[in-house]
Amino acid sequence: MVVGIMIGLAAIYTNGETFVAHWVTPWGELFIRMLRLIAIPLIFVTLVKGIAGLKDISKFSKLGIKTLLIYLCLISISAAFGVGMGAAVRPGALVNQEIAANLQETYQSVIADKAQEAGQVKDMGPLNFLNDIVPDNIVSAASNNSAILQVIFFAILFAVASLLIPREKVQPVIVFFDGLNEIILKMVGFIISLAPIGVAALMAGLVTDFNGDASLFSALGVYALTVIVAMLIIMYAFYPLVIRLFSPRVRVGKFLRAMYPVQLFAFTTSSSAVTLPVTMKTVEEELKVSNEISSFVLPVGVTINMDGTSCYQAIAILFIAQVLGVDLTFAQMLTVLFMTVLSSIGTPGIPGGTYVILAMVLTSIGIPAEGLALIIGIDRPLDMLRTAVNVTGDAAVACIIEKNPTKNPN
Numbered sequence: 001m002v003v004g005i006m007i008g009l010a011a012i013y014t015n016g017e018t019f020v021a022h023w024v025t026p027w028g029e030l031f032i033r034m035l036r037l038i039a040i041p042l043i044f045v046t047l048v049k050g051i052a053g054l055k056d057i058s059k060f061s062k063l064g065i066k067t068l069l070i071y072l073c074l075i076s077i078s079a080a081f082g083v084g085m086g087a088a089v090r091p092g093a094l095v096n097q098e099i100a101a102n103l104q105e106t107y108q109s110v111i112a113d114k115a116q117e118a119g120q121v122k123d124m125g126p127l128n129f130l131n132d133i134v135p136d137n138i139v140s141a142a143s144n145n146s147a148i149l150q151v152i153f154f155a156i157l158f159a160v161a162s163l164l165i166p167r168e169k170v171q172p173v174i175v176f177f178d179g180l181n182e183i184i185l186k187m188v189g190f191i192i193s194l195a196p197i198g199v200a201a202l203m204a205g206l207v208t209d210f211n212g213d214a215s216l217f218s219a220l221g222v223y224a225l226t227v228i229v230a231m232l233i234i235m236y237a238f239y240p241l242v243i244r245l246f247s248p249r250v251r252v253g254k255f256l257r258a259m260y261p262v263q264l265f266a267f268t269t270s271s272s273a274v275t276l277p278v279t280m281k282t283v284e285e286e287l288k289v290s291n292e293i294s295s296f297v298l299p300v301g302v303t304i305n306m307d308g309t310s311c312y313q314a315i316a317i318l319f320i321a322q323v324l325g326v327d328l329t330f331a332q333m334l335t336v337l338f339m340t341v342l343s344s345i346g347t348p349g350i351p352g353g354t355y356v357i358l359a360m361v362l363t364s365i366g367i368p369a370e371g372l373a374l375i376i377g378i379d380r381p382l383d384m385l386r387t388a389v390n391v392t393g394d395a396a397v398a399c400i401i402e403k404n405p406t407k408n409p410n
Contacts, residue, residue, distance in 0.1 A: 001268065004200035008207025017208045025205035031198025034191045035274040038184065040142050042277060043299045044155045045184050049177045050295030051159030052170070063401070064156075067297050070397050071305040072341075074242075078234060078307035078393075079340045082314030083333060085230045091223040091315075092322025152299060188277040199268045206380070223319045223375070224382060230311050231385045235263070239396045247399040250287055258286035259395055263388040270384045272302045275391050283395050289402040297401055301394035308389025312382060313340045316375055321367050 011020045135141035135150035142151055162170045240252040262282050266275040280298055283289045317336050321328055328336070 004203025007204040028201030046295040047155035079310040082311035086315040086318030092319040266388045266391045267384045297398045307393040308386030
């Protein structure tokens with residue numbers, strides 16, 4: 001990361017931005033492509049292997065319900081914290097109105113597209129999320145990295161079916177997935193060994209990309225600082241408290257030290273799915289979580305557990321409302337909280353990601369979707385930070401589940 005920042009700064013001072021864009025950044029993009037290449041196979045194989053290894057359906061049901069409930073609780077707490085931070089600090093009240101107007105004009109076409117997508121998603125009906133969960137073609141879903149939730153559904157369905165068949169009949173399949181898992185992990189090892197080069201290239205490109213937008217950071221500094229402080233509190237105060245209360249076998253200091261490299265990797269890549277191989281390796285080797293637990297909890301967390309995203313969305317919505325002079329009622333604040341929780345869980349299956357979700361929530365409480373222009377310019381580094389929060393939450397839940405792993409009642 002330090003080398004990448006130095007390369008980016010040197011390029012800025014020597015007018016070498018074009019050189020970085022043509023000869024440095026592509027190596028980072030290639031690294032990300034390789035990680036995306038392995039993401040779907042890794043999630044599918046580890047889920048099938050983890051669930052099939054439970055040996056009975058009752059153990060899976062207990063593990064699954066417990067995991068989902070913990071994830072939902074953490075997301076709700078994070079979203080509520082974000083609403084509280086945004087309402088208490090009120091960063092939008094300090095933003096220069098002239099700059100806000102210029103930003104809206106600059107990003108007008110982008111916002112129009114996102115608003116249209118948000119309207120289409122909103123018109124699909126309340127049960128449309130089922131289409132984002134259940135694929136109509138597993139081959140098509142497996143070829144699309146945005147359809148991870150559909151791959152997870154098929155993997156769980158496949159593995160649960162194997163639990164209902166006599167062990168001796170499915171043993172060849174289990175042996176096959178055991179071997180396939182070893183191959184996938186070896187491939188992950190090859191790719192991860194290129195991380196220093198990929199991270200340096202990505203950071204160099206990021207530094208040069210944001211050189212012309214320095215004024216955005218000063219104009220929206222309070223908003224960015226509010227998000228950063230909220231993310232840091234969740235990572236370094238809330239999660240340690242959760243670990244201390246619900247997973248005393250793991251020392252807080254050890255947890256934070258083990259997660260630091262994972263957080264840096266997630267910060268650089270801005271993708272929980274891309275970081276999954278690193279998260280699994282760290283959780284199993286450093287935090288001593290069994291493969292049986294990590295292979296189920298972590299892949300599911302990549303899609304469902306979006307603590308950083310939910311907190312960020314709440315602050316962003318309040319910030320936009322404050323800048324545009326919209327005073328939200330208590331009922332509207334509750335709507336923001338509720339929709340933020342639900343949208344965080346459904347993020348992977350919605351075209352356009354976070355911006356589309358934010359546009360939907362903004363529209364639902366009577367705020368123009370054009371307000372998104374206020375945050376687009378500085379969203380990239382904040383996205384990097386909230387990804388670090390998300391992967392830390394996944395690891396924390398794995399440690400909690402490992403404290404009292406579901407046992408076979410028989």
